[in-house]
Amino acid sequence: DAGVTQSPTHLIKTRGQHVTLRCSPISGHKSVSWYQQVLGQGPQFIFQYYEKEERGRGNFPDRFSARQFPNYSSELNVNALLLGDSALYLCASSRTGVHEQYFGPGTRLTVT
């Protein structure tokens, strides 16, 4: 089975722009979570979706939003990009909830 896939792998944006990151979970997994990992730090929880409903939210501003589609894939949107948004964005999927999460390779976002 294919693992969690994320696109794009790398992205360069300018301050103030908007970005959309995409994630496809493992087949059969209905939950997707998003994390931000700044260089040298542990991942920070952003959102968790299960069955297309938000089930968890970390301490991120409203510039960050997400949604999950009927096929359980997900998008993370970030508006009004700041330099501090530069990070590796990780997507993880699981059958239900946050147990046994499987992580994708991440999208490296650079904001200039």
Added chain:
Amino acid sequence: AQSVTQLDSHVSVSEGTPVLLRCNYSSSYSPSLFWYVQHPNKGLQLLLKYTSAATLVKGINGFEAEFKKSETSFHLTKPSAHMSDAAEYFCVVSDRYSGGYQKVTFGTGTKLQVIP
């Protein structure tokens, strides 16, 4: 409040000697606890999980962890380090709240160096 403290940012061991990576947590509920490993330029991989069953949890690659509620600890151990164990290790706590909401917190990570 939910938090995770990994007590050592770097741990260095000789190949073949025991590994101990320390983790303390704070949770208002009955948490689930996990250890993940991240090798350089690779994705995060689940090592083991505790979800209110046996307090001694065995994971992959010979790792295990013991949940000690009285000490709010979930330390990761391995009897004999291998060169391939060199990586960054993250302790993770997960709480479920009313309404089916969940929150996850990663520790800041411990970099394990294995000396030949």
